[in-house]
Each structure stands twice: as structure tokens, then as C-alpha cells.
């Protein structure tokens with residue numbers, strides 16, 4: 001087995017997966033290093049969420065290999081999941097618990113008790129108001145729930161972040177704040193795999209942007225170190241083309 | 248804290264914040280207490296009545312004047328069975344059998360009857376016992392509290408987030424089972440406290456109360472576990488609710504009523520008539536002691552004359568009619584006893600049939616066990632009938648002997664013996680039935696309950712694998 005320190009944080013190699021007779025991933029290759037933010041784009045039903053599920057060990061690949069910090073998430077889900085934090089596509093937390101209680105509970109389950117201060121800091125970092133922290137989620141808007149889920153992922157303090165459309169429902173200011181949080185995560189050598197439809201935000205923060213189409217990374221662009229990081233217009237044209245194509 | 252405990256504690260927090268769940272639980276606990284205290288009350292009222300009746304019956308008996316002993320044989324009397332202390336908890340068949348029988352000298356197996364007033368009292372309050380609530384209503388509450396426990400996490404996709412934190416399927420199911428198992432025991436707690444109170448005051452013994460508590464704990468855990476497991480096996484809470492309600496209706500409402508029906512249809516109806524005919528045929532065979540040509544009683548007379556070394560009945564030192572009475576009583580009692588034994592054997596067969604199916608409906612197991620331990624089951628009643636029959640035989644034969652032995656000395660047209668002799672006639676004294684004496688009646692239903700729990704644990708492992716394993 002590859003050493004946990006030398007292995008790439010996320011390594012997907014020739015991954016095939018079908019739901020019944022419906023092939024979704026067809027030889028997907030994807031690698032994300034620690035300290036790197038990878039934005040995964042693609043049309044609806046392209047298989048972005050399926051890719052994250054494979055990383056979490058929620059599904060058994062038909063072929064190919066998936067490794068998280070060198071661990072196979074199907075063979076040893078517990079070990080792999082202890083390295084990952086996940087913000088699901090449709091955030092669903094406990095409605096009867098407050099924001100603070102939700103995070104406390106999930107952290108305790110992850111055996112990542114961080115103490116009240118860390119939870120407080122994470123909730124503040126995502127921009128939740130003081131009053132909201134101790135309100136039950138049943139009164140929260142979609143964006144506020146999203147913030148709680150992000151706060152949970154950050155508070156886990158793990159080397160890999162899997163984010164499924166994390167900025168959906170966030171207002172522009174919240175998106176900016178969120179990008180600053182990702183910046184900070186990159187500083188801490190966290191590997192981030194972010195599924196998004198928000199091209200502007202991706203251009204702003206990602207180190208690499210990949211387009212998923214027909215079950216593969218159709219095209220990948222790396223941020224340039226000089227001048228503008230990406231050519232937004234070119235990406236936009238590319239994106240609408242990919243997204244418009246049947247999955 | 249381990250994940251299992253965390254999940255259990257979270258389940259409690261959720262239920263604590265769910266007002267309808269809290270109200271339902273509070274109501275059930277209240278109902279158990281009310282049932283406990285009202286049936287306790289009605290039990291002591293009936294006991295007080297019984298003591299009073301017993302005293303007046305004894306008094307009237309003692310006050311009988313000088314009489315011919317045979318008149319006393321026909322003297323009817325009531326026999327009372329003290330209600331077992333735990334019968335307040337489970338009235339069992341008491342409300343149908345009653346606890347009083349009217350005894351007449353020659354009437355073996357006297358139809359025992361539940362005195363109208365008393366039986367209506369028992370029927371009115373006897374049904375609402377803690378046992379009834381624990382057996383019938385508590386499972387409904389436990390279903391209501393737990394049907395959504397796992398399915399809710401699936402439907403709302405919090406399950407994904409749970410699993411993403413590294414929680415295994417086993418921890419999840421075990422946590423939910425721990426949470427709802429503890430709730431189930433908490434629901435039973437007031438009833439258990441009542442039982443323990445009885446043991447503490449010495450009204451019931453610790454062993455009986457202990458087994459009773461274990462049995463009901465198993466029963467309640469069974470429903471809590473089943474609810475969690477079904478919840479884990481289906482995709483949506485409402486599916487779990489539908490399945491669990493179906494299970495409740497079948498195992499609690501349908502099977503316990505259908506099975507005894509099936510059992511009696513199988514082997515009683517035809518044979519009951521046969522018994523009656525056989526009984527009458529046997530009775531006719533005894534012969535007629537007043538018929539000078541009756542072969543049996545002629546032999547009997549010769550044998551008696553031989554024994555006393557005399558040649559005529561008139562020369563006997565005892566009254567011959569008295570001896571005939573003793574012999575006649577012996578014969579008819581034998582025939583009735585044989586018939587009763589055949590009847591009992593058939594009932595045992597029927598019970599065995601129902602018992603076999605208690606594997607299907609654990610309710611039959613808990614119900615059987617509960618009334619056995621409470622001393623209110625058919626066996627305890629049968630024991631009372633046996634004791635009363637033994638008493639009746641003793642009573643009649645003692646009077647017959649008095650007739651045979653005392654009357655010749657008295658002689659005269661209207662021979663009577665002194666009322667002082669009535670004090671010598673045995674009085675009925677009931678010796679309490681020990682439910683633990685026949686271990687099989689305790690062990691079999693306990694095994695059924697334990698078997699169900701074990702089966703559920705296996706099913707839980709399966710459900711845990713499905714939940715924690717890779718998604719479909």
C-alpha cells in the first residue's frame with residue numbers, strides 16, 4: 001500500500017461505474033494533491049456526485065481504482081472516511097437540533113471532538129450570526145443550512161474536502177467568504193475536490209478545473225501563475241458546450 | 248463516548264423534543280399506573296368481600312342444628328379462592344372463571360360460577376390491568392416512537408452524512424436499538440416498580456416477580472428492536488409504519504384469537520359430546536344399591552357381612568345404608584375423576600397446539616407466562632377445582648362415616664346427631680398454588696421470547712450490513 005504521506009490525497013484511476021445498465025463513469029482519471037483545489041464541472045447527470053460517492057465508498061466501482069490518501073474506501077471505509085469531510089449536494093442536517101448541536105453531534109460521531117471553541121470558530125468562519133448558532137435548523141434558509149454543513153466539514157480538520165455544489169444557495173458575499181475559507185484550507189495543505197456550477201467562483205479559487213463529460217474528464221485546465229489565472233470567456237464557452245451535450 | 252451511545256443519546260434528545268411522542272409516552276405510563284392501582288383496589292375489594300362471605304358461611308355452617316348426617320351432605324356451601332396477590336397485575340382467566348364455587352354433596356365438579364356482581368366488577372376493571380396495557384398498547388407506543396428511527400435518516404439523507412463521518416452500519420443500528428431498547432424498559436418501569444413493591448412487602452416472592460420482569464422486559468425489547476430493524480430495512484418511514492402496524496395486528500390481535508379457535512375446532516367439539524356419553528354410560532354401570540337383585544351391591548353386601556362376621560345387615564354394628572353411601576360416593580367420584588382426567592389430557596393437547604404457535608405470536612408466550620406467574624391462569628384455577636373436589640370428597644365421606652358409625656347407637660324414628668359433631672367436619676382451606684412448581688410452563692415461553700430476541704439480533708446484523716455496505 002502506498003504511504004499515506006506520499007500518496008496523492010485523491011487518486012482515481014480508470015474508474016468505471018454503472019447504475020444498472022446506465023454507465024455513468026467510463027474510465028475516469030482524476031488526481032488531487034494536498035494543498036490543491038480542484039473544481040469539477042459538468043452538465044446535469046454527468047456523474048459528478050457519483051464520483052464523490054465513489055470516493056466516500058458509497059458505491060462499489062465496476063472497475064478501476066479509487067484511493068483516498070492511499071486507502072481504498074470500499075475495502076476500509078472507516079479509515080478512508082476518517083480522512084475526508086463531505087458537504088452533500090442537498091444538505092440535510094437534523095432539523096430539531098441547533099447549528100451548534102448539529103456540528104457537535106457529527107464531530108463526536110467522527111471521533112473529532114474539537115471542543116466548543118472550535119465549533120464556535122467554524123460557525124463564525126462561515127458567517128453564521130451569533131443568534132443563528134443556537135437556533136434550531138427547522139427555521140433556517142437553504143443558504144444557512146449550507147453554511148452549517150460547510151462549517152462541519154471545516155471543523156472536521158481533515159486532509160481531504162469533498163464539496164458537492166457547496167455554494168448553491170449562498171449569496172455573493174457568502175460565496176466570497178467561502179472562497180477565503182478554501183484559501184485558508186489550501187494553506188493548511190488540504191486537498192479540495194469541489195463540484196460546482198459557479199464558473200466565476202471556480203475561476204477565482206481553483207488550481208485546476210476539469211470538465212466531466214461522457215464519464216471522463218474531457219478537458220482539464222490548470223491555473224497559470226502569471227496574469228489572469230484562467231481565461232473565463234474560453235471556459236464559459238467550453239462549459240456551455242459540455243453542459244449542453246447529452247450526458 | 249462511543250458512537251453507539253452517541254446515537255442512542257441523540258435518539259433520546261430527538262424524542263424529548265418531539266411533543267406528541269412525549270405525550271403518548273406519558274399517557275401510557277399514566278395508564279399503566281392507573282390500571283395498576285384500580286386493579287389493586289378492585290382486588291382488595293373482592294378480597295374483603297370474600298373474607299366477609301367466608302366468615303358468614305363458616306358461621307352458618309357451625310350454627311347448623313342437630314341433624315341426620317345425610318341432610319348435611321346436601322347442605323350446599325360456597326368455597327372461595329383467595330385471589331393470588333399478583334392477579335391485580337394480570338387477571339388472566341379470573342374474570343371468566345370467577346373465584347367462587349358452590350358445592351353440594353353429590354355434585355362432583357360442581358359448576359363453578361362467577362358471582363354476577365363480582366364477575367362484572369372483574370370484567371369491568373379486570374381487563375384494564377397493567378398486563379393488558381403492556382401486552383397490547385405498549386407495543387403500539389414503541390412502534391410509534393421507533394418506526395422512523397432509521398428510515399427517517401435514509402429519507403432525509405442524513406444517513407449519508409452519518410456514514411461519511413465513519414459511522415458503520417452496526418454502530419448505527421446498535422445505537423438506535425440501544426436508544427429504543429432503553430425507552431422500552433423505561434415504559435415498563437412503573438409496572439416493574441409495582442411488581443417489586445409487591446415482592447418487597449412480601450405479598451409476592453422475589454423469584455416470581457423477577458421472572459415476570461424479565462419476561463416483560465424481553466417482550467418490550469422485542470417490539471423496540473423489531474421497529475428499529477424494520478425501519479432500517481425499508482426506504483421510507485411510512486413503509487416501516489405500515490409493516491409494523493401489520494405485524495402488530497397479526498401477532499397481537501389476530502393470531503391469539505385465531506389459534507385457540509383453531510385448536511378447539513381441531514379436537515374438542517366432537518370429543519366433548521363423547522365424554523358426556525361415556526360418563527353417563529359409566530354412571531349407569533355402577534348399579535342401583537336399592538335394587539335387591541343388583542349384582543354389584545349384592546357382592547358388596549356379602550363382602551361387608553363377611554368382614555364383620557355376621558349374617559344379616561341388621562346384625563351389623565354399623566348402619567348399612569351409611570356404608571352403601573360411602574361405597575357409592577367412592578364409585579361415582581372415581582368415574583368423574585377419570586372423566587376429568589381425560590378432559591384435562593385433551594386440554595393439555597390443545598394447549599400444546601397453541602403453544603407450538605406461540606413461536607409465531609410471542610404474545611401467546613408472554614400472555615401465558617404472565618398469567619401463570621400471576622397465578623391467574625387456567626392451571627391455577629384447575630388446582631382450585633381439584634382442591635375443592637378433594638375437600639368435597641373428604642367432607643361427604645366423613646358425614647357418611649358418621650352416618651354409618653353413629654346412627655346405630657342413636658336409633659329411633661328420626662335419628663339425629665349432635666350439632667357438636669359439625670365442628671369435626673373438615674373445612675375448606677385453600678393452599679396457594681405455586682406457579683414456579685412446574686418449570687416447563689415458565690421455561691418454554693421464556694425460550695420463545697429469547698428466541699425471538701435472538702432472531703431479531705441476527706436480522707439486525709443483516710440490516711446493518713445493508714445500511715453500512717456500499718449503496719445499491
Ligand SMILES: Nc1ncnc2c1ncn2[C@@H]1O[C@H](COP(=O)(O)OP(=O)(O)O)[C@@H](O)[C@H]1O
Nearest residue numbers: 019024042043044045046047048049050051719
Ligand atoms: N442511486 C442511483 N441509482 C440509479 N441511477 C443513479 C443514481 N444516482 C445517480 N444516478 C444516475 O447517474 C447519472 C449521474 O448522476 P449524478 O452523479 O448524480 O450526476 P451529477 O453530475 O448531476 O451530480 C444520472 O443519470 C443519474 O440519473
Ligand SMILES: [Mg+2]
Nearest residue numbers: 048049050089
Ligand atoms: Mg450532483
